[in-house]
Amino acid sequence: MRVRAARAPHIEPEAVIRAALEILDSEGLEHVTLRRIASKLGVQAPALYWHFKDKQDIIDDMAQAILVEGGLEEIKRPADAAAWADWMVETAHVVRKAVLSHKDGARVVSGASPFRARILAEAATLTMQVLNDAGFDLLHAALATVTTFDYVWGYVTAEQAGEGPESEPTSLRRSGGASTFGSGMMDAFMTEIDILSSAEKFDWGLRIIVSGLKSALLDSTNNIKTKT
C-alpha cells in the first residue's frame, strides 16, 4: 500500500522552489523554465499558476531561498558597536558566499523583484543601524551601506559571469583591434592578479572601502569635537 512517490501531485510551493534550484544548479538559469520545473514534479506547466502568480514570483522565492540558506538571516549586530569595520567585512563575505553557492546565483537574486530579495533589504537595514550606532549619521550610514552593497554586487556578478560555459582565454578573441596597448599589458596585470584567490581579491576591495569609511567617520567627528 506504499504511497507511490510524486504520482498523485499535491504540489507544495517549497517543492517547486526546490526543484527550480536543482535545475538551476545542474543546468543553469536559462534551463529553469516552467515546463522543466513542472515535469520534475510530475505535473503540467500551467499547474504552477495555481501556486504562483507568474514566473517572476518563482524567481523571487528562489532568490530569497538562496540567501536564507546562505545564512543571511543569522547575521546579528556586533556585540561591540566599535567593531563595525570587521563586522561589515564578515557580512559582505556571507553575502558573497550565499550567492556563489548556487550556479547563476547572482543573476537570480538580481532578477528578483523590488529591492532584490526581502532579506537583502533587511540585511541592508541592519547594516545601516550598525553604522549609525558606530557614529555615522543617518545619511552617511545609508550612503556607506549602499556603497558597500553595490561593490559586493558588482564583484559577485562579475565573478560569476566569468564562470560562463566557454572558458576561452578571456579577452583576446577577435584580435583585429590592436588598440595600441594590446593585450600584452593587460596580460601582465592579469598574471599578477591571478596569484590571489577570488575571495582574497574580494576581501582586498572590501577593506579598501572600509578603510575609506573609517576616514570619513574620523573626519566628521573631528569637525565637531576637534579633540586636542
Next chain:
Amino acid sequence: MRVRAARAPHIEPEAVIRAALEILDSEGLEHVTLRRIASKLGVQAPALYWHFKDKQDIIDDMAQAILVEGGLEEIKRPADAAAWADWMVETAHVVRKAVLSHKDGARVVSGASPFRARILAEAATLTMQVLNDAGFDLLHAALATVTTFDYVWGYVTAEQAGEGPESEPTSLRRSGGASTFGSGMMDAFMTEIDILSSAEKFDWGLRIIVSGLKSALLDSTNNIKTKT
C-alpha cells in the same frame, strides 16, 4: 526613378545596431528581438544571420556602441600622474553616464560577451597603467581597478534596475513579514538618502573608494621609505 527607401535591402551592420538601439530606448531590452529589428529594416529575421553570427553578436556590438558613443574612447591618461585620484573619479562618471544614456544600458553591457565590451577592458587597462604610474605596483593597480569598476558596475546596475516599469513604494509590498525592525527604520534612512541625486550618491561612494586607495598607497610607500 527615386530609390524607394529601405525597399531594396542592402542591410549594413551599423544600421542593424542603430535599429536595435532605437528599439532598446523606446521599448526596453525584452523587445529587442531579431524579428523586431528585422522588421524595422524591412527585412526578414533570418537575414540578420548573414551579417551576425547570432543574437549575442548583436548584443556585443550594441554594448560597444553604447560605450563608444558615451565617450569611453576619448579618455586619456592624466597630464600629471599624481592627479590619479581625480582622474579615476572622472573616468567612473563617464562610464556611468555612458551606460545610463540608454534604457537598460547596464543589462546590455553586462550581457555582452567576454569581459563585457572590448572598450571596457581597454578602459580598465588604461586605469591600471595610470595607477601604476602613480606608484601602485602591478598587483595593487589591478586590484584597485577591479574594485573601482565593480563598484561602478554594482551601482549603475542597481540604479537602472530601480527604474523598472512599476514604481511601487519600494520595499514594502507583502507586509506579512513584520521582521522586528519593520520598514519604519528603513524609511528613515531612505528619506535621508533621497535628498541627494543619484549622481551625488555615486560620487560619494566613489570618493570613499579613492580615499581608501590613497591610504593603501601611502602605507605601501611608507613601508619602503619610512620618511621621518
Next chain:
DNA sequence: ACCTGAACACCGTTCAAGT
C-alpha cells in the same frame, strides 16, 4: 552575395474543462 519561406524546438501565459 544576400535574402526569403517554412519549419523546428522551444518559451510564458490564459482559460475552459475536468475531477
Next chain:
DNA sequence: ACCTGAACACCGTTCAAGT
C-alpha cells in the same frame, strides 16, 4: 481546491531555396 489540454502569441535558429 487543484490540475489538465489545448491553444495563443511569441522566441532564436537552421536551411533549402530563390535572385
